[in-house]
Amino acid sequence: MPLVITGSPAGPGAAFVIVDAPDVPPDGDGDGVPDNEDACPDVAGDRDNGCPTPPDKKACKDYAHYGFESKKACKEFLKDQP
Numbered sequence: 001m002p003l004v005i006t007g008s009p010a011g012p013g014a015a016f017v018i019v020d021a022p023d024v025p026p027d028g029d030g031d032g033v034p035d036n037e038d039a040c041p042d043v044a045g046d047r048d049n050g051c052p053t054p055p056d057k058k059a060c061k062d063y064a065h066y067g068f069e070s071k072k073a074c075k076e077f078l079k080d081q082p
């Protein structure tokens, strides 16, 4: 848990107060999915796992970029999309 040292409200010369900072997990790509839960921590994504939705079946050539184990898994995901 990170610690933040803040100045004492009592003013200069008073003891410092150490408080716990809110424990916000890092989100390197800024997509709102914390890195420890993000299957694509380096790519901002719109899916629940933090990975982007492939625009079409051709994009499944780069299946790993979209967080899939295989091209097949990518295509099956797209099949279920509206």
Ligand SMILES: [Ca+2]
Binding pocket: 029, 031, 033, 038, 039, 040, 041, 042, 043, 044, 045, 049, 050, 051
């Ligand atoms: Ca991500």
